[in-house]
Amino acid sequence: xxxxxxxxxxxxxxxxxxxxxxxxxxxxxxxxxxxxxxxxxxxxxxxxxxxxxxxxxxxxxxxxxxxxxxxxxxxxxxxxxxxxxxxxxxxxxxxxxxxxxxxxxxxxxxxxxxxxxxxxxxxxxxxxxxxxxxxxxxxxxxxxxxxxxxxxxxxxxxxxxxxxxxxxxxxxxxxxxxxxxxxxxxxxxxxxxxxxxxxxxxxxxxxxxxxxxxxxxxxxxxxxxxxxxxxxxxxxxxxxxxxxxxxxxxxxxxxxxxxxxxxxxxxxxxxxxxxx
Amino acid sequence: xxxxxxxxxxxxxxxxxxxxxxxxxxxxxxxxxxxxxxxxxxxxxxxxxxxxxxxxxxxxxxxxxxxxxxxxxxxxxxxxxxxxxxxxxxxxxxxxxxxxxxxxxxxxxxxxxxxxxxxxxxxxxxxxxxxxxxxxxxxxxxxxxxxxxxxxxxxxxxxxxxxxxxxxxxxxxxxxxxxxxxxxxxxxxxxxxxxxxxxxxxxxxxxxxxxxxxxxxxxxxxxxxxxxxxxxxxxxxxxxxxxxxxxxxxxxxxxxxxxxxxxxxxxxxxxxxxxxxxxxxxx
Amino acid sequence: xxxxxxxxxxxxxxxxxxxxxxxxxxxxxxxxxxxxxxxxxxxxxxxxxxxxxxxxxxxxxxxxxxxxxxxxxxxxxxxxxxxxxxxxxxxxxxxxxxxxxxxxxxxxxxxxxxxxxxxxxxxxxxxxxxxxxxxxxxxxxxxxxxxxxxxxxxxxxxxxxxxxxxxxxxxxxxxxxxxxxxxxxxxxxxxxxxxxxxxxxxxxxxxxxxxxxxxxxxxxxxxxxxxxxxxxxxxxxxxxxxxxxxxxxxxxxxxxxxxx
Numbered sequence: 001x002x003x004x005x006x007x008x009x010x011x012x013x014x015x016x017x018x019x020x021x022x023x024x025x026x027x028x029x030x031x032x033x034x035x036x037x038x039x040x041x042x043x044x045x046x047x048x049x050x051x052x053x054x055x056x057x058x059x060x061x062x063x064x065x066x067x068x069x070x071x072x073x074x075x076x077x078x079x080x081x082x083x084x085x086x087x088x089x090x091x092x093x094x095x096x097x098x099x100x101x102x103x104x105x106x107x108x109x110x111x112x113x114x115x116x117x118x119x120x121x122x123x124x125x126x127x128x129x130x131x132x133x134x135x136x137x138x139x140x141x142x143x144x145x146x147x148x149x150x151x152x153x154x155x156x157x158x159x160x161x162x163x164x165x166x167x168x169x170x171x172x173x174x175x176x177x178x179x180x181x182x183x184x185x186x187x188x189x190x191x192x193x194x195x196x197x198x199x200x201x202x203x204x205x206x207x208x209x210x211x212x213x214x215x216x217x218x219x220x221x222x223x224x225x226x227x228x229x230x231x232x233x234x235x236x237x238x239x240x241x242x243x244x245x246x247x248x249x250x251x252x253x254x255x256x257x258x259x260x261x262x263x264x265x266x267x268x269x270x271x272x273x274x275x276x
Numbered sequence: 277x278x279x280x281x282x283x284x285x286x287x288x289x290x291x292x293x294x295x296x297x298x299x300x301x302x303x304x305x306x307x308x309x310x311x312x313x314x315x316x317x318x319x320x321x322x323x324x325x326x327x328x329x330x331x332x333x334x335x336x337x338x339x340x341x342x343x344x345x346x347x348x349x350x351x352x353x354x355x356x357x358x359x360x361x362x363x364x365x366x367x368x369x370x371x372x373x374x375x376x377x378x379x380x381x382x383x384x385x386x387x388x389x390x391x392x393x394x395x396x397x398x399x400x401x402x403x404x405x406x407x408x409x410x411x412x413x414x415x416x417x418x419x420x421x422x423x424x425x426x427x428x429x430x431x432x433x434x435x436x437x438x439x440x441x442x443x444x445x446x447x448x449x450x451x452x453x454x455x456x457x458x459x460x461x462x463x464x465x466x467x468x469x470x471x472x473x474x475x476x477x478x479x480x481x482x483x484x485x486x487x488x489x490x491x492x493x494x495x496x497x498x499x500x501x502x503x504x505x506x507x508x509x510x511x512x513x514x515x516x517x518x519x520x521x522x523x524x525x526x527x528x529x530x531x532x533x534x535x536x537x538x539x540x541x542x543x544x545x546x547x548x549x550x551x552x553x554x555x556x557x558x559x
Numbered sequence: 560x561x562x563x564x565x566x567x568x569x570x571x572x573x574x575x576x577x578x579x580x581x582x583x584x585x586x587x588x589x590x591x592x593x594x595x596x597x598x599x600x601x602x603x604x605x606x607x608x609x610x611x612x613x614x615x616x617x618x619x620x621x622x623x624x625x626x627x628x629x630x631x632x633x634x635x636x637x638x639x640x641x642x643x644x645x646x647x648x649x650x651x652x653x654x655x656x657x658x659x660x661x662x663x664x665x666x667x668x669x670x671x672x673x674x675x676x677x678x679x680x681x682x683x684x685x686x687x688x689x690x691x692x693x694x695x696x697x698x699x700x701x702x703x704x705x706x707x708x709x710x711x712x713x714x715x716x717x718x719x720x721x722x723x724x725x726x727x728x729x730x731x732x733x734x735x736x737x738x739x740x741x742x743x744x745x746x747x748x749x750x751x752x753x754x755x756x757x758x759x760x761x762x763x764x765x766x767x768x769x770x771x772x773x774x775x776x777x778x779x780x781x782x783x784x785x786x787x788x789x790x791x792x793x794x795x796x797x798x799x800x801x802x803x804x805x806x807x808x809x810x811x812x813x814x815x816x817x818x819x
Contacts, residue, residue, distance in 0.1 A: 049712075052716050053715075054712050054716060071715075072715050072716045072717075072718065074718060076716065077716065077717070078712070078713070080709050080713065082709045085707050085708075085710055086710060086712075086713045087710075088710070088731070089808055089809070090732070090734070090808040090809070091727075099717075099719065099727060100717035100718070100719060102723070103718055103719065103723070131811060131812075133808075133811060133812045133815040134811070134815070309651045312651035312652045313652065313654055314655075315652055316651075316653050316654070316655055316656045317655050317656060317659075319652070320656050333675075336674075338675075394571045395574060396575055397571070398571070398572045398573070398575065398576060399575045399579065402792055405746065405794070405795035406787070406788035407749045407750050407753065407787055407788075407790075407791045409749075409750050409753045409754055409757075409787075410768075410783075410784045410787035412753075413768055413769060413771070413772035413784065414781075414784060416772060417594055417777070417780070418594065492664060493664040493666070496664040496666065496667060497666040497750070497754065500667060500669070500670075500754075501666070501754060508664075508666075511667055511670055512670065515670035515673070523670055524671070527663060527667050527668075527671060530663055530664055530667050531659050531662050531663035532662075534663060535658055535662040538658070538662055
């Protein structure tokens, strides 16, 4: 479904060049929920922008359904971290959600249905006519999610969407994403720097090295499909996976494309099953 | 924002957003910008030269750029021109100075006394939008074509620019800083000196910059319409005597004067505020 | 209590203007100075002079020319500002030229434009356009340039492009700056309306007031000064009313940002 092949990105500045992505390859199946985690500054946002067709890679390619991504592809929606800056401050909630649908020319009735439903599922059925800046941060991010839901994408890319909301709201929103993913049958790539979130949310977690970035580990999260904040997080398996990811991230801080030659330790392999 | 995103913003060529790279002339964007700007100015001169020659515009109305340039060159050799320039700058500078002093004093007094602020608010809102040109007949009546006529208009128009900015500045005082000053037994004067003034200074500088541009407009307007001595008066004389290219040359001088004043005002503002994190946006 | 606060507010609002008015009234009450006639005389003349034929013969033509020139300047300024603001190269090339044009004091354009357009309505409207267009143009450029990168990415990823992007993203997010430019231009417009009429005209406010001054009809002249002041005040009031409606979202956003 979504294929990243030898993706490279080098920024060329005035006096220096920065190699952000060394060479990244991974694959996401249809209807998968995959988390992407890595140390701070590892080029997560760069990777996501390349995948969304918002940034041209220096080398390699991103394939969606077998076609290379050269610009923002239809059927893909992106939710950014900066909810305050990704919503139109001059439109109310309803218009924010409805605007991307206009281009699809679905007809008034279908458009209304989609918007109503999207706002309903994110829990904003009462906020149609509010402006984004009248809402709390968590509610604003719900609007951005509703906009993505109404768009009916095949792929949903999320760039640290909950990094700027408080812990309780964050837990609610995580469960919302799990629910939406299961109900809508959409493929989700969720970028985060939060280790708990990376373990709790996905079926798989891709751990990135520090910059210049390579894939450090592709880890299957073998937690049961039914998850909730209380029981899942207190389970022994969650603790093991969490410890493993934590360890990998610590190692990733010293590991990059430049140190690729060094043999990665297999300490965590006993408790986790690497994907592929 | 992740550090990688910040790094990417820094290293990206400015202004092209997330688009693919490949903007020409990566080395020294400053030079490229300057060259493009020069090309723009050269283009303007070329168009002004070509228009009258092609006959699109009659040379009686718009002399070719070369002729305007020649007239300007001759102008620079005239004593009368330099006297007029000095007159304009006198009206501008004197008027601006009076307006700045009056605006800052009035602003600090009104701004630091809440009752005064409340009482004067409506009056300021009423007087500020009154167009300064409404005073032209009054100025003529009272002062004829003397410098005072120019000053009346310049001071009236510039005063409000300064006052409004100073008032905005005094309103921006951090209540915590003010309370701290109070708790250390600073008197009213001490609080003005150490709390209010540093807060208001950026606004004062903005006000001075805005006022310096307005002052030039009004100085030249007064000269043009009333006939007090200066560049504006020279333009009126040139127009009446049908010296078309002289009109253009003088207009160009007023434009260059305006550019110079803007550049100086911006430089002064930046220098005075270099310690201040951000230049405030004007209201 | 509420009666008291309302009373206080009215006192604050009208107190100082009332005092100033009273000072003017009594200071000039027995004035024999021809230059400073009693306020009562000025106010009497005000009704006589401006309520009759001059309403349609002078005030109306002035206002029509101002409206036409101002609206044209808005259209041209916003249109050009979009073009200049969206292209880095165009911006770099034109910036110094625009800075020069903006720095020319608008009233000196009157003699220049008279060369081309004579002394009729066209000249006066062109003068107003050529003075008002720069603040709008340059502020539009600034606003277009400052369009948020995240929001721009959001539009791209949802396929909001072309005219839809122009309207829903670029123009709307630049609108606070555009309005700032329009506000600056309004006061320039009023100045140019008056000045273009003082130069060469057979009707209009500027023309009539200068006539009064030249014929030493002093109370009439003062009534004209009052009228111009009133006009400036009313127009700025109307502008603010329109701005508060059009930019309600912006003021709300700013308030929300301040409160956090």
